[in-house]
Amino acid sequence: MRITVIIPTYNEAQTIERLLRDVRGEFSGIPNHEFKILVVDANSPDGTGGIVKTAKKKYPEIELLAEKGQRGLGLAYIAGMNYAREKLEAEAIMEFDGDYQHDPKDIKKLVGELDRGHDYVIGSRYIPGGSVPEKWSARQKFLSKYGSWFIKKTLALPTYDNTSGFKLSRVRGFYDKLPLDEDKILSHYHAYKIHLLCEMLKMGAKTKEVPIKFLERKNGSSKSTARDILESLKVVSILKLRSFLER
Numbered sequence: 001m002r003i004t005v006i007i008p009t010y011n012e013a014q015t016i017e018r019l020l021r022d023v024r025g026e027f028s029g030i031p032n033h034e035f036k037i038l039v040v041d042a043n044s045p046d047g048t049g050g051i052v053k054t055a056k057k058k059y060p061e062i063e064l065l066a067e068k069g070q071r072g073l074g075l076a077y078i079a080g081m082n083y084a085r086e087k088l089e090a091e092a093i094m095e096f097d098g099d100y101q102h103d104p105k106d107i108k109k110l111v112g113e114l115d116r117g118h119d120y121v122i123g124s125r126y127i128p129g130g131s132v133p134e135k136w137s138a139r140q141k142f143l144s145k146y147g148s149w150f151i152k153k154t155l156a157l158p159t160y161d162n163t164s165g166f167k168l169s170r171v172r173g174f175y176d177k178l179p180l181d182e183d184k185i186l187s188h189y190h191a192y193k194i195h196l197l198c199e200m201l202k203m204g205a206k207t208k209e210v211p212i213k214f215l216e217r218k219n220g221s222s223k224s225t226a227r228d229i230l231e232s233l234k235v236v237s238i239l240k241l242r243s244f245l246e247r
């Protein structure tokens, strides 16, 4: 299967080279699939795009989609997903962070579940075996865990990690119905994840959560802000309202 791994980046120059090397390394251990790595860079002022361009010259499986600036994680992923489908003819798409908080070693676990017939595989921090960094503050741990629980309860979802950014999804039968459009997606920021998760579940995607250890960010800084909490509340409210109206 043709799998495209989308890696969004904004100022990840200290990490991206090592990440690309390790992700490529993992793929070489999964020979039954064809991989592409698509970096969607938001014209990072720290030169992340230049590092990717250099790597791309050496390794043809690396692609770079250069955006004009930092427009939000959701818009970066939508641009990447449309490019992966249309230009790279991807049959499966992986969402993967560019800051090394996702462990490349977990990639094969997700691919294994796709091979077993699942349509939607979620790297989960909130099932047995999964975890968040020990060094996170109590506030950070609470917000992340309670956020996922709140989304689960409000929208009656079967899944436990509802804000995970590490996912693998099958394109055929699903992507042509996803709201991969700036005007249709309910958030241009991190909360796009909640919207796409609900759409995949609503379509009946055969879903599997696999445990992952979410690593500590060692370089650079998080682009998530208080705005993302409000965006999540907005997305959950709209989805809840829609579910009432659809009854």
Ligand SMILES: Nc1nc2c(ncn2[C@@H]2O[C@H](COP(=O)(O)OP(=O)(O)O)[C@@H](O)[C@H]2O)c(=O)[nH]1
Pocket (backbone or CB within 6 Å): 008, 009, 010, 011, 012, 040, 041, 042, 067, 069, 070, 071, 072, 073, 076, 097, 098, 099, 101, 190, 221, 222, 223, 224
């Ligand atoms: N292209 C692009 N990448 C982004 C944007 N915002 C965040 N990222 C990247 O998306 C990944 C996840 O973002 P991060 O800030 O680490 O989110 P957190 O892990 O929830 O704190 C990182 O690789 C970021 O560099 C954006 O607006 N555009």
Ligand SMILES: [Mg+2]
Pocket (backbone or CB within 6 Å): 097, 099, 101, 217, 222
């Ligand atoms: Mg991060």
